Amino acid sequence: MSAPNDPFDFFALDALRQSHPAWRLLRADNAPLIAAFLQRTFIAPNVRLMAQADLAEALEDLLFDLRRQLGEGAFPRTARAYLDDWAESDKGWLRKFYRQGSDEPWFDLTPASEKAIGWLASLSERSFVGAESRLLTLVELLRQMSEGSETDPALRIAELQRRREAIEAEMARIAAGDIPLLGDTELKDRFLQFSQIARELLADFRAVEQNFRGLDRKVRERIALWEGSRGELLEQILGERDAIADSDQGRNFRAFWDFLMSHRRQEELTSLLERVLLLSPVAELHPDARIRRIHYDWLEAGEQTQRTVALLSQQLRRFLDDRAWLENRRIMEILRGIESKALALRGAPPTGSEFMSIDDAACSIELPLERPLHRPAARIRLVETAVEAGSADLDAALLFSQVVVDRERIRANIRRELQAQAQITLAELCTRHPLQQGLAELVACLQIAEEEFHALPDELVCDTIVWQGCDADGQPLLKQAILPRVIFVR
Numbered sequence: 001m002s003a004p005n006d007p008f009d010f011f012a013l014d015a016l017r018q019s020h021p022a023w024r025l026l027r028a029d030n031a032p033l034i035a036a037f038l039q040r041t042f043i044a045p046n047v048r049l050m051a052q053a054d055l056a057e058a059l060e061d062l063l064f065d066l067r068r069q070l071g072e073g074a075f076p077r078t079a080r081a082y083l084d085d086w087a088e089s090d091k092g093w094l095r096k097f098y099r100q101g102s103d104e105p106w107f108d109l110t111p112a113s114e115k116a117i118g119w120l121a122s123l124s125e126r127s128f129v130g131a132e133s134r135l136l137t138l139v140e141l142l143r144q145m146s147e148g149s150e151t152d153p154a155l156r157i158a159e160l161q162r163r164r165e166a167i168e169a170e171m172a173r174i175a176a177g178d179i180p181l182l183g184d185t186e187l188k189d190r191f192l193q194f195s196q197i198a199r200e201l202l203a204d205f206r207a208v209e210q211n212f213r214g215l216d217r218k219v220r221e222r223i224a225l226w227e228g229s230r231g232e233l234l235e236q237i238l239g240e241r242d243a244i245a246d247s248d249q250g251r252n253f254r255a256f257w258d259f260l261m262s263h264r265r266q267e268e269l270t271s272l273l274e275r276v277l278l279l280s281p282v283a284e285l286h287p288d289a290r291i292r293r294i295h296y297d298w299l300e301a302g303e304q305t306q307r308t309v310a311l312l313s314q315q316l317r318r319f320l321d322d323r324a325w326l327e328n329r330r331i332m333e334i335l336r337g338i339e340s341k342a343l344a345l346r347g348a349p350p351t352g353s354e355f356m357s358i359d360d361a362a363c364s365i366e367l368p369l370e371r372p373l374h375r376p377a378a379r380i381r382l383v384e385t386a387v388e389a390g391s392a393d394l395d396a397a398l399l400f401s402q403v404v405v406d407r408e409r410i411r412a413n414i415r416r417e418l419q420a421q422a423q424i425t426l427a428e429l430c431t432r433h434p435l436q437q438g439l440a441e442l443v444a445c446l447q448i449a450e451e452e453f454h455a456l457p458d459e460l461v462c463d464t465i466v467w468q469g470c471d472a473d474g475q476p477l478l479k480q481a482i483l484p485r486v487i488f489v490r
Helices: 010-019 021-027 031-043 052-070 079-086 111-122 132-148 153-175 184-224 230-237 248-261 263-277 289-344 407-420 426-432 439-451
Strands: 094-098 105-109 423-425 456-470 476-489
Touching: 010 021, 021 031, 021 111, 031 052, 031 105, 031 111, 052 079, 052 105, 079 094, 105 111, 111 184, 184 289, 263 289, 263 407, 407 423, 407 426, 407 439, 407 476, 423 426, 426 439, 426 456, 426 476, 439 476
Parallel strands: none
Antiparallel strands: 094 105, 423 476, 456 476
16 A cells, blocks of 8 residues: 555556646657757757747758658648647647737747656766765765754864864875875766756756746735735735745745856856866766856846746736726725715605714814915916928938837846946946936836846935937037936845
8 A cells, every 4th residue: 555645656646647748748649759859949059938930940940851851741730730739738848928018929848848858868878877976965965954953052163173174184185295186987977967967957947937937826816815905915925025036936046046146156167167178087078068158058047037037026016906906996886886876865865863973073173374375376478479481401200210228238237237246326337338328228227127126225315327418409418317326236
């Protein structure tokens, strides 16, 4: 007999075989096509999102090549038909959605598909299987948990002293000429473990995004089923600044993101990777060329997750605003009902002494000296002037020109500055990256600061932001804006 919650119970496995997208992918008739295409298109180049037209074109190229080898009857459906089928709810191998401001569908790989493709990759025979580095990693994790939960100061100090004595002994051996080096087998073992963990970490970002969407869905369900007051609901869901970002998943991801955003950490990772890849035992393994920039792939995947979290938080706030609008509408309907009933009773009011009562009635007192003094209105003097005919040599295109602010460039400048320092003011940002589109770009900076970077305003200090503009004659002109200090934080 198996345990009640045993994941390897027969019925649990049978339900998993029927419902889990990863298992359904492995059972699909076109599983080799699906896995090969998704690996080549999404996983290998670390592509997070792709438009339908580009994805269909890539699949059409693969289908054309396969039909040329297997015959024209192979894979008879069109590329878009395959993509729509793989994104259906009964498949769940692709996520199809519409981005804000776009009418074209976009696709992303689901975590279940990435798990299935990763399992298929593990089936290939490996020339070298290491175990020592994984054992050392497990022991180190146990040591960190044991030491990190120890509350006795004496025991922690004793452990630190023991570690210091070991470091001093090792330093003495190195100074004496005894320099221990890792052998070729140990280097290969550790590099293979690093490559595996780096790939798994890159794959975990899609699972993190899915967890955030699950949290957002649970919050919406709680809002939809809530029957108490709106204040109690907000106290439960938004007790801190953001219900999604302050979850366990959000705090864990934010700690990882702060570590990765450190400029010193990025330089350290780049230097270490370059040194390790030059070692001859590692070069014999013929590592993937993309492993050299794996930390930049982490950054790109992390930015996509950050954008997803910001979008979900924005949608959640909009959802709460819609609920507030519905509540206000209900209040107005109740008031209109009271007015209609009062009008219906105007001709024949009810009799009795208790027709209407007002509790705690009080009069409003308005003192004479509290009234504002009279202010005479300013008289406008109109001057009659002759109407002159204007010049016909005008550029009519100026009436239709629009200013389009490049918001992605602003975001990239902010992230680049926050990699080198913990915080930066809006005035410093505009000094290092001068405004190119004047006041419109400054307003876009303030909007991005409020919606995406949770910037901190300082009302006690004002900054002056200067940019280059042009007057009516097209001559260069310096313009400036004075506003409270806005601080971007990492």
